[in-house]
Amino acid sequence: MSQSQHAAEITHRLVSSPAGRIHLAEQGSGPLVLLVHGFPESWYSWRHQLPVLAAAGYRAVAIDVRGYGRSSKPAATDAYRMLDLVEDNVAVVHALGEESAVVVGHDWGAPIAANSALLRPEVFRAVGLLSVPYTPRGGPRPGDVFARMGGDQEFYVSYFQEPGRAESEIEPDVRGWLAGFYAALSADTMPPPGTPDPHFVSGAGTLRDRFPVGRLPVWLGERDLDVYAGEFERTGMTGALNRYRNMDRDWEDLAAYDGAPVTQSSLFIGGSLDASTTWLADAIKAYPVTLPGLVSSHLLDGCGHWIQQERPTEVNALLTDWLATLPA
16 A cells, blocks of 8 residues: 555544644554654654554554644643643543543653553553653752753753743744754764754854754655644744643642652663663663563664654554554
8 A cells, every 4th residue: 555545544633622622643443542742743743653553453543732733722831731731632532432542652742641641540551652761750850950951051951941932043944943953863964972962052052053954864854844844833832842841840740649650561662872762761771660561662773863753664563563462
């Protein structure tokens, strides 16, 4: 079956949620697999997974997280806390007429997926995490941790905190900024070791100052970039950035879950060249305690951050192999 035929089988719809509405792309029938993207992406980041999961006998559903795409974008900054995003996921499952789902997340979608499984285990029976390892709530306030990273440089999460600041960098040229950001974290285009780290800002500079220019990653065609850029040119960046602006609220909201493990069947896939797996290497080592239901953990050699787009064949095989181990 050709890629165009696969694409034609994807259906789009809006469902009600605490956000107002959630947009989703759906393909296939069978047990529900909910796919949750990260920053700065959309349902489209799962374009290589939807047809494969459908062909394997699953109802694959990729959402636009609140603040993105055609999903609602509440105005309040604190409307993007983790508790709200978990309830959006629950609402999607129920709106689709299902009682339970497997949830799989990439980048920010990974902690959203993990917390969905932690907070609503009766709904989310298994959890797959891509690129960002599970780290239970705990330790100092996140904002304080990020403020100490980088010495005289500013870590990107801290840079994103002030409303309007990152927007003023990105929104004048969304397409160019996205191209640079995707390239900065992709295996084939990321800056070489020893050059300034694109996760940090110096002085009055911007993140884009350190992005590669003039070359797209091999996995990102011009048409793919058009899809992403078109969404953010229409919506703006604030809804997406507001996720970062709620990390301290999440830390307060989830105090009762300090150190809590996610006990359902789980899968982790990371990239060996991804800073997320380097910075959080201790979190991966802690999986026997924090993810006692872990079926398998994989680091794809020579892979960057955009794992399911950089290495779709391998990721699809690992996902479908893991899904096959789950009770029907």
